[in-house]
Amino acid sequence: MWGVGGLTWGLMIRYLGVGLGLAIGCGLCSATGTLIPPIIEGHINSLYGTPAANATLVGVFVSLAGSCW
Numbered sequence: 001m002w003g004v005g006g007l008t009w010g011l012m013i014r015y016l017g018v019g020l021g022l023a024i025g026c027g028l029c030s031a032t033g034t035l036i037p038p039i040i041e042g043h044i045n046s047l048y049g050t051p052a053a054n055a056t057l058v059g060v061f062v063s064l065a066g067s068c069w
Contacts, residue, residue: 030060
């Protein structure tokens with residue numbers, strides 16, 4: 001998976017440029033790194049419900065929205 005990630009990262013930087021490529025890559029990586037571990041561990045309920053969890057989800061959605069636009 002590291003090889004696939006490195007290859008796609010390099011292609012993204014090549015075709016989008018450094019500024020846009022890093023913004024999209026960092027946004028997607030931070031959102032994925034926040035959501036995937038609790039899902040894998042089966043703690044999906046910890047992703048919402050408390051004010052801190054809701055603020056984290058808002059941040060993840062803002063990050064994803066920013067990297068998609």
